[in-house]
Amino acid sequence: MNDPILVINCGSSSIKYALVPVGADEPRLSGIVERLGGHDARLTARDQRGKELTLELPRANHASALKTIFETLGGQRPIAIGHRVVHGGERFTDATLLDDAVIRTVRQMINLAPLHNPANLDGITVARRLFTDLPQVAVFDTAFHQTLPDYAYRYAVPAEWYDKHAIRRYGFHGTSHAYIAERLANVSANGRGGWVIAHLGNGCSATAVHAGKSLDTSMGLTPLEGLVMGTRCGDVDPGLPHHLAQRFGWSMEHIERLFNQKSGLLGLSELSNDMRELEHAEAQGHQGAKLAIEVFCYRLAKSIASLSCALPSFDGVAFTGGIGENSATIRARTLAYLGNADLTLSTSANQQLPRGSEGRIDAGQGRELWVIPTDEEGRIAAETRRLLEDLKRRDEVSAKIIEDLS
Ligand code: AMP
Numbered sequence: 001m002n003d004p005i006l007v008i009n010c011g012s013s014s015i016k017y018a019l020v021p022v023g024a025d026e027p028r029l030s031g032i033v034e035r036l037g038g039h040d041a042r043l044t045a046r047d048q049r050g051k052e053l054t055l056e057l058p059r060a061n062h063a064s065a066l067k068t069i070f071e072t073l074g075g076q077r078p079i080a081i082g083h084r085v086v087h088g089g090e091r092f093t094d095a096t097l098l099d100d101a102v103i104r105t106v107r108q109m110i111n112l113a114p115l116h117n118p119a120n121l122d123g124i125t126v127a128r129r130l131f132t133d134l135p136q137v138a139v140f141d142t143a144f145h146q147t148l149p150d151y152a153y154r155y156a157v158p159a160e161w162y163d164k165h166a167i168r169r170y171g172f173h174g175t176s177h178a179y180i181a182e183r184l185a186n187v188s189a190n191g192r193g194g195w196v197i198a199h200l201g202n203g204c205s206a207t208a209v210h211a212g213k214s215l216d217t218s219m220g221l222t223p224l225e226g227l228v229m230g231t232r233c234g235d236v237d238p239g240l241p242h243h244l245a246q247r248f249g250w251s252m253e254h255i256e257r258l259f260n261q262k263s264g265l266l267g268l269s270e271l272s273n274d275m276r277e278l279e280h281a282e283a284q285g286h287q288g289a290k291l292a293i294e295v296f297c298y299r300l301a302k303s304i305a306s307l308s309c310a311l312p313s314f315d316g317v318a319f320t321g322g323i324g325e326n327s328a329t330i331r332a333r334t335l336a337y338l339g340n341a342d343l344t345l346s347t348s349a350n351q352q353l354p355r356g357s358e359g360r361i362d363a364g365q366g367r368e369l370w371v372i373p374t375d376e377e378g379r380i381a382a383e384t385r386r387l388l389e390d391l392k393r394r395d396e397v398s399a400k401i402i403e404d405l406s
């Protein structure tokens with residue numbers, strides 16, 4: 001069990017991967033194949049010593065890209081593959097060994113995540129065909145949130161939609177929130193208490209966690225609900241799609257695309273979905289960038305305050321994801337809206353925390369504030385390894401029982 005785990009995150013036109021060794025702090029090989037199917041498809045990777053590798057893979061598909069990924073691992077053979085799967089519905093509450101029956105069930109969930117699960121399944125299918133001798137495990141983005149109570153996960157819509165069609169809030173970014181909850185338990189004396197974790201990347205979500213369990217989260221049936229994101233609108237009036245359809249004659253597919261791809265920071269700023277670029281533009285006087293950032297911070301603050309209602313005790317807030325880890329400005333502007341919540345920032349600790357590092361940034365009285373870099377790949381590898389060890393132990397116990405009986 002000391003060999004590395006290969007983690008695969010398969011999108012429709014990209015495959016992200018990492019070869020994760022046993023030790024959490026050991027360097028790892030990681031890479032991405034982008035623009036799959038295009039004439040300019042390319043693999044870029046960085047090995048354990050930081051050496052970069054670039055390969056042009058014109059017209060590569062999932063199968064040929066996965067083969068190339070394997071070839072670039074050098075002599076290192078993974079012990080198993082851990083796949084990120086976006087939607088596990090109510091069926092999957094934990095990492096699960098992939099077999100034909102599990103794959104059939106994940107396939108049935110495509111209608112819950114039509115944008116994500118098909119690509120995840122493509123990766124799984126190809127990887128199982130190519131690497132028949134390796135155990136393969138699915139780690140679901142939704143699994144961590146299966147502890148939500150019903151009053152947090154039900155929508156106030158006809159009950160039959162849930163009873164017959166599983167329409168409810170599921171939540172996403174589960175591997176990241178679970179990883180941060182576990183880190184908090186290591187770094188803070190109150191780490192097993194009540195926290196709001198803000199994962200702020202291209203996709204953004206906030207989760208209320210108590211005793212390491214998710215009690216509520218900002219994303220819902222799909223990853224569109226909740227916070228303002230790079231290109232996604234987050235919460236809007238549920239009457240808005242109908243209004244747009246009536247007024248402009250737009251189809252639901254068109255509206256869905258606009259909400260997912262042309263809204264959020266990009267839509268508001270009419271400039272970019274990239275927070276770094278917006279901060280730079282705001283400093284140059286760009287009004288759209290200024291408004292986009294203010295809406296982002298205000299909506300995040302509102303979400304943190306409302307998620308605190310889910311917690312038996314409220315011990316602090318942790319920031320993660322590309323924006324949460326790197327932008328002292330966004331953290332400060334968000335917390336400025338939370339003056340009534342006993343969340344007091346240390347301006348110097350916030351500004352002086354080196355980019356991408358872990359640290360405490362509150363003023364010392366009141367609730368704790370932390371910045372913790374996320375590690376979704378590390379968490380997927382750890383869950384894959386834990387499942388395989390559990391299965392091995394179970395096999396050993398069964399073998400012992402059979403031996404004792406015979
Ligand atoms: P992720 O999806 O976690 O990689 O996060 C991507 C987001 O993080 C993008 O909006 C980036 O602009 C943002 N980001 C990364 N570094 C910084 C930074 N130094 N300051 C502000 N935003 C950043």
